[in-house]
Amino acid sequence: MIPAIRGTHDILPGEIERWQQAEQVVRDICGRYGYREIRTPVIEREELFAKGTGETTDIVQKEMYAFEDKGGERVTLRPEATPSMVRAFVEHALEQHLPTVKIFSLGPMFRYERPQKGRYRQFHQLDVEVFGVSDAALDAEVIEMAAGLVEALGIEDAEVVVNSVGCAECRPVFGRALVTALGDREADLCGDCRRRAAVNPLRIFDCKVPSCQPIVDALPHATNYLCDACRSHFDATTGLLEALGVAFRVSHRLVRGLDYYTRTTFEILGGRLGAQNALLGGGRYDGLVRRLGGPDRAGIGFAAGMERLVLAMPDGSGPRAPGAVIVAPGGAAPPPARVHARIYYGDRSMKAQMRRANRTSARHVLILGDEEIARGSVTIKDMTSGGETLVGWDDVVRKLTGDPIPAPPEQPTGSRRLRVRDTA
Ligand code: HAM
Numbered sequence: 001m002i003p004a005i006r007g008t009h010d011i012l013p014g015e016i017e018r019w020q021q022a023e024q025v026v027r028d029i030c031g032r033y034g035y036r037e038i039r040t041p042v043i044e045r046e047e048l049f050a051k052g053t054g055e056t057t058d059i060v061q062k063e064m065y066a067f068e069d070k071g072g073e074r075v076t077l078r079p080e081a082t083p084s085m086v087r088a089f090v091e092h093a094l095e096q097h098l099p100t101v102k103i104f105s106l107g108p109m110f111r112y113e114r115p116q117k118g119r120y121r122q123f124h125q126l127d128v129e130v131f132g133v134s135d136a137a138l139d140a141e142v143i144e145m146a147a148g149l150v151e152a153l154g155i156e157d158a159e160v161v162v163n164s165v166g167c168a169e170c171r172p173v174f175g176r177a178l179v180t181a182l183g184d185r186e187a188d189l190c191g192d193c194r195r196r197a198a199v200n201p202l203r204i205f206d207c208k209v210p211s212c213q214p215i216v217d218a219l220p221h222a223t224n225y226l227c228d229a230c231r232s233h234f235d236a237t238t239g240l241l242e243a244l245g246v247a248f249r250v251s252h253r254l255v256r257g258l259d260y261y262t263r264t265t266f267e268i269l270g271g272r273l274g275a276q277n278a279l280l281g282g283g284r285y286d287g288l289v290r291r292l293g294g295p296d297r298a299g300i301g302f303a304a305g306m307e308r309l310v311l312a313m314p315d316g317s318g319p320r321a322p323g324a325v326i327v328a329p330g331g332a333a334p335p336p337a338r339v340h341a342r343i344y345y346g347d348r349s350m351k352a353q354m355r356r357a358n359r360t361s362a363r364h365v366l367i368l369g370d371e372e373i374a375r376g377s378v379t380i381k382d383m384t385s386g387g388e389t390l391v392g393w394d395d396v397v398r399k400l401t402g403d404p405i406p407a408p409p410e411q412p413t414g415s416r417r418l419r420v421r422d423t424a
Pocket residue numbers: 079080081082111113118119120121122123124125127128129258278279280281282283284285300301302303304305306307308
């Protein structure tokens with residue numbers, strides 16, 4: 001056996017239903033907020049992420065699956081989607097085709113990280129981006145949408161965390177204030193932090209090494225160094241979040257590990273996820289489109305780890321999936337393929353087929369016994385309510401997509417109809 005590569009995984013039947021359910025919620029919410037789907041290649045020029053994600057980030061320095069292709073070009077599997085979304089925005093001049101460029105994408109990303117629960121080398125992201133709007137109302141809308149997504153998935157104990165990392169004007173001032181505040185204590189920091197202090201002092205807030213924590217905790221806060229424009233943007237964003245009823249916490253340590261952020265940064269943390277607890281993260285990146293060769297347009301978005309969303313979704317009875325299972329005696333002619341239904345071939349008893357059908361997540365079971373076959377009809381059992389109804393084949397589609405079938409007044413244990421057939 002040649003096993004799957006470390007940090008990658010198969011998503012098998014039994015688990016895939018939770019993914020499909022999550023993806024359905026994602027598409028529904030993206031649609032409601034006016035986002036259009038796009039799909040970009042999983043392989044891009046390495047340069048896109050060196051310039052986009054940033055040369056000083058761990059992603060670019062340590063984690064990219066980058067290599068030279070057979071034509072001698074430096075390429076990489078994408079470690080994140082934002083630079084690709086920006087590239088597509090610029091390359092296809094999307095602003096000329098869409099009234100507001102609000103786009104989303106779902107797909108695999110690749111980072112050579114140390115795998116653990118919630119952290120993989122191939123993982124999937126929902127990525128959401130908006131271009132060309134600098135208004136703080138959009139920052140609040142994007143955060144509200146992210147919080148709404150987590151809520152719609154039934155994830156409890158999630159916490160919205162926000163911060164502002166300022167802009168190209170005020171951030172260098174804050175960076176210098178950090179270095180000054182560190183003073184002699186810089187020598188007590190871990191090797192990574194000493195390197196960060198020289199290259200990108202804000203990144204020190206990302207450090208998880210215990211001995212660095214007392215030093216990091218005593219450092220000044222970014223929000224005290226914002227220029228007037230960034231200050232009023234941050235105040236407007238947090239004010240609107242309050243008005244929208246989104247509960248959040250401001251954390252000065254939320255600087256995010258990518259280089260492009262300006263002003264608003266945010267994450268949603270899942271209470272029950274363990275060490276890898278960021279369900280999603282994002283922020284504003286107003287200089288990135290221009291840096292990647294496009295016009296001077298604002299940008300904001302977030303990405304959610306689909307594995308983490310699926311992990312955090314509550315267990316058990318999600319809504320049953322649309323679709324049906326057909327239970328029919330062995331040898332029965334397959335029914336007309338007008339409905340999305342699967343059938344168990346072979347000679348299993350109706351009862352055994354019913355048990356199998358019950359283990360699937362299908363919303364309906366279509367019972368096609370001798371009586372039904374003789375009458376050109378079918379019994380539909382609604383697996384949520386337990387209700388049954390007999391309909392002609394022509395009505396099956398309408399009935400399956402219509403109102404739920406009401407539960408019978410009192411439910412005997414086991415199904416009368418099936419018991420009768422089983423002994424027949
Ligand atoms: P990120 O924080 O690097 O941001 O990733 C976003 C989310 O992807 C994380 O919160 C986490 O849920 C998931 N994730 C990241 N790495 C892994 C991994 N190795 N295994 C499993 N899940 C992972 C970005 O990628 C930015 N592009 C977000 C963004 C969009 N900012 C603006 N627009």
